[in-house]
Amino acid sequence: MQSARTAYPVTWRIMDALEAFAATVWPANWTRAVPYLMLAPAVLLVGLLVLGLIQIGDTSLRTLDTSTFLLSEEYTLANYQRAFTEPLFAAVAARSLLGALIVTAITLVFAFPYAYVMVRTSSPALRKFLLIALFLPFFIGQVVRAYGWLIILGNQGMVNEALGLVGVEPMRLLYNYPAVLFGLVQYMLPFAVLMVAPALTAIPEELEAAAGSLGADWLRTFFHVVLPLARPGLTGAGLVVVTLSLTDFAMPAILGGGSQDFIANAIYDQFFRTSDQGLGATLALMLVAVGSLLVGLIFTLFGAGTLAMGRARE
Amino acid sequence: MHDATTDAGAREAQGSQPVAVSVLDVSMVYDGVHAVRDASFDLPRGRFLTILGPSGSGKTTLLRLIAGFQKPTKGDILINGTSVNAVPPHKRSIGMVFQRLALFPHMTAAENVAFPLKMRRTDARKIPERVDRYLDLVKLGGFGQRRIHELSGGQQQRVAIARALVFEPDLLLLDEPLAALDRKLREEMQLEFRRIQRELGVTTINVTHDQREALVVSDEIIVMDHGVIQQKAEPSRTYRSPRNAFVASFIGVTNFIAGDARSLAGDTVVVGVGESEWTGVIGDKACPLNVGAPVRGAIRAEQIRIARDGRALEGAGSRHAGIVSDAIFEGERVVYEVRLPDLGDTLMRVFDHGPHDTIAVGDEVYLGWNPDDVLVFDDEAGHP
Numbered sequence: 001m002q003s004a005r006t007a008y009p010v011t012w013r014i015m016d017a018l019e020a021f022a023a024t025v026w027p028a029n030w031t032r033a034v035p036y037l038m039l040a041p042a043v044l045l046v047g048l049l050v051l052g053l054i055q056i057g058d059t060s061l062r063t064l065d066t067s068t069f070l071l072s073e074e075y076t077l078a079n080y081q082r083a084f085t086e087p088l089f090a091a092v093a094a095r096s097l098l099g100a101l102i103v104t105a106i107t108l109v110f111a112f113p114y115a116y117v118m119v120r121t122s123s124p125a126l127r128k129f130l131l132i133a134l135f136l137p138f139f140i141g142q143v144v145r146a147y148g149w150l151i152i153l154g155n156q157g158m159v160n161e162a163l164g165l166v167g168v169e170p171m172r173l174l175y176n177y178p179a180v181l182f183g184l185v186q187y188m189l190p191f192a193v194l195m196v197a198p199a200l201t202a203i204p205e206e207l208e209a210a211a212g213s214l215g216a217d218w219l220r221t222f223f224h225v226v227l228p229l230a231r232p233g234l235t236g237a238g239l240v241v242v243t244l245s246l247t248d249f250a251m252p253a254i255l256g257g258g259s260q261d262f263i264a265n266a267i268y269d270q271f272f273r274t275s276d277q278g279l280g281a282t283l284a285l286m287l288v289a290v291g292s293l294l295v296g297l298i299f300t301l302f303g304a305g306t307l308a309m310g311r312a313r314e
Numbered sequence: 315m316h317d318a319t320t321d322a323g324a325r326e327a328q329g330s331q332p333v334a335v336s337v338l339d340v341s342m343v344y345d346g347v348h349a350v351r352d353a354s355f356d357l358p359r360g361r362f363l364t365i366l367g368p369s370g371s372g373k374t375t376l377l378r379l380i381a382g383f384q385k386p387t388k389g390d391i392l393i394n395g396t397s398v399n400a401v402p403p404h405k406r407s408i409g410m411v412f413q414r415l416a417l418f419p420h421m422t423a424a425e426n427v428a429f430p431l432k433m434r435r436t437d438a439r440k441i442p443e444r445v446d447r448y449l450d451l452v453k454l455g456g457f458g459q460r461r462i463h464e465l466s467g468g469q470q471q472r473v474a475i476a477r478a479l480v481f482e483p484d485l486l487l488l489d490e491p492l493a494a495l496d497r498k499l500r501e502e503m504q505l506e507f508r509r510i511q512r513e514l515g516v517t518t519i520n521v522t523h524d525q526r527e528a529l530v531v532s533d534e535i536i537v538m539d540h541g542v543i544q545q546k547a548e549p550s551r552t553y554r555s556p557r558n559a560f561v562a563s564f565i566g567v568t569n570f571i572a573g574d575a576r577s578l579a580g581d582t583v584v585v586g587v588g589e590s591e592w593t594g595v596i597g598d599k600a601c602p603l604n605v606g607a608p609v610r611g612a613i614r615a616e617q618i619r620i621a622r623d624g625r626a627l628e629g630a631g632s633r634h635a636g637i638v639s640d641a642i643f644e645g646e647r648v649v650y651e652v653r654l655p656d657l658g659d660t661l662m663r664v665f666d667h668g669p670h671d672t673i674a675v676g677d678e679v680y681l682g683w684n685p686d687d688v689l690v691f692d693d694e695a696g697h698p
């Protein structure tokens with residue numbers, strides 16, 4: 001009895017039942033359609049997105065009539081002209097782009113050693129600790145975390161209190177560019193570590209020992225062996241971090257306090273404050289364009305990294 | 315059987331060369347488990363040493379200690395006379411070929427070979443010529459621009475060897491690099507190793523659990539078991555005069571006969587099994603036997619003759635009747651398993667190179683051997 005149960009586990013019986021059920025509701029001669037059917041939800045979703053984009057494209061070509069608060073009937077490029085000429089939008093775009101690049105660079109520099117220690121440490125306790133420390137922030141949403149920083153970095157916050165103890169005047173730590181970048185780095189770090197770690201796991205430890213016996217100290221081992229082999233992971237992580245930072249809304253809104261808007265904040269303002277949907281749509285399309293250009297640039301410079309499709313070929 | 319001449323010859327050869335590696339009383343303990351226990355040996359410059367032993371016997375650990383990837387729990391390792399305990403791997407002049415090769419997949423074959431030169435800050439103008447010379451040495455001239463994954467297993471092997479040799483290290487370490495190859499390629503590479511090693515004269519320590527490889531390529535063999543060095547000697551001596559039953563069982567096809575020592579006369583031991591007796595000689599002169607102690611006699615399969623007719627074995631000092639229980643055809647020879655009722659039903663393996671169609675399973679046969687070929691060991695020392 002015992003052996004029979006282990007040789008044919010309950011999960012198999014459940015699957016048998018499911019298969020029998022599937023066979024009655026889905027005749028065998030339909031099965032060739034199954035793969036396409038399973039693709040359908042994803043295709044539908046992407047299709048809706050494309051429809052949305054077309055709609056936005058249409059809206060971006062109409063201006064707001066300030067007397068009626070309705071969009072104009074005829075098409076015009078006025079919104080694009082505004083987006084390109086008004087210094088405010090240029091400043092927002094430059095701030096977001098520069099911010100995304102800085103955040104990506106800093107995040108990767110921080111994520112790499114973290115992932116390396118997590119993967120290579122011989123202590124299971126340390127590995128567990130690093131993993132938990134990595135996942136905990138995931139359970140606390142981005143907005144809550146941003147508010148947490150408000151409390152910690154505020155004028156009466158913990159940091160200023162501590163500085164006060166050693167006789168340093170309270171400083172304004174919030175509502176400036178560095179605060180937004182700081183919040184973004186802190187938010188992106190787990191994503192980057194999780195994308196870099198598998199790439200490091202894939203590098204056999206023996207390669208590093210080999211480099212050592214061939215005369216490379218740890219620094220040269222790092223630059224000549226570990227870094228090149230980890231490149232796919234770094235590229236993948238960089239792509240994710242750069243797009244998430246470029247399009248982020250919460251960190252600039254909360255830690256920037258309205259003075260450090262990124263593109264997403266500007267779009268939000270057009271849609272929900274000034275109700276200028278035409279200009280909002282224009283900015284949204286430009287964000288899509290800038291993001292795509294940036295990703296395309298990274299693809300051509302570094303390859304697609306771990307996001308490359310098909311079978312990897314080194 | 316005691317080849318005193320080769321022994322003395324070896325000592326002379328050792329005397330003429332300074333010691334390249336000294337391992338002094340080295341132990342390595344992992345959470346209470348001795349991976350290596352009190353290992354000591356000297357290796358003269360230019361010699362090819364093979365460490366042979368079963369899985370888990372501590373071979374890799376000993377090699378990693380010499381390479382410097384780990385620090386011994388106890389003891390000292392000297393390279394060219396100076397202790398290297400405080401020297402990190404990249405400052406030791408050691409080339410190592412790893413079990414899984416550890417070639418750099420993001421570099422070409424030539425770049426792999428150039429890597430140690432670059433790391434050692436060799437003049438950049440000299441690197442291409444050196445790389446070519448060593449790729450030629452391992453017969454890979456013209457393959458330099460290939461990526462590692464574009465090379466066959468045996469070619470990758472050669473790249474790994476070239477990479478370990480190109481910076482002309484004091485010492486070459488090989489950790490079972492041939493284990494993954496098929497037999498034919500492995501045997502080819504074994505001879506290649508020996509050729510290259512002799513051509514360059516580099517001191518080499520090779521790890522393997524392939525006894526044939528150890529016998530073929532080495533100047534000296536260390537047999538290890540359970541982290542302990544069982545014997546260090548040149549191949550012929552290891553084969554002909556194993557120091558204990560473990561070494562005897564690990565190398566060659568060896569038969570064991572059990573019993574109790576009944577009487578001793580000089581080197582000769584008479585051993586009893588129930589009603590009957592057999593005779594052998596003391597295997598380890600340094601370890602005297604006691605009358606009454608349980609012992610085991612070891613005799614190589616090729617030292618036993620087999621015949622259907624007992625009269626054919628007149629010259630043999632020992633002769634026993636038996637029943638063939640199995641016949642294994644191995645191509646160039648047939649291996650017979652013969653049960654000997656008067657020696658406590660001991661199963662003996664015997665080779666027959668002659669015309670093989672005369673003896674069948676179930677036949678009554680006679681086995682004959684020279685009692686001087688039976689090495690008697692204390693049963694307590696060195697279990698296989």
Ligand SMILES: Nc1ncnc2c1ncn2[C@@H]1O[C@H](COP(=O)(O)OP(=O)(O)OP(=O)(O)O)[C@@H](O)[C@H]1O
Binds near residue numbers: 348349368373374
């Ligand atoms: N890092 C380690 N931690 C704990 N125990 C280890 C470690 N490395 C090796 N050991 C143990 O030490 C013993 C010797 O291992 P070693 O790798 O030296 O064996 P080996 O002779 O090379 O075996 P094989 O022929 O299978 O490669 C084994 O019992 C092994 O389990």
Ligand SMILES: [Mg+2]
Binds near residue numbers: 373374375
């Ligand atoms: Mg090993």
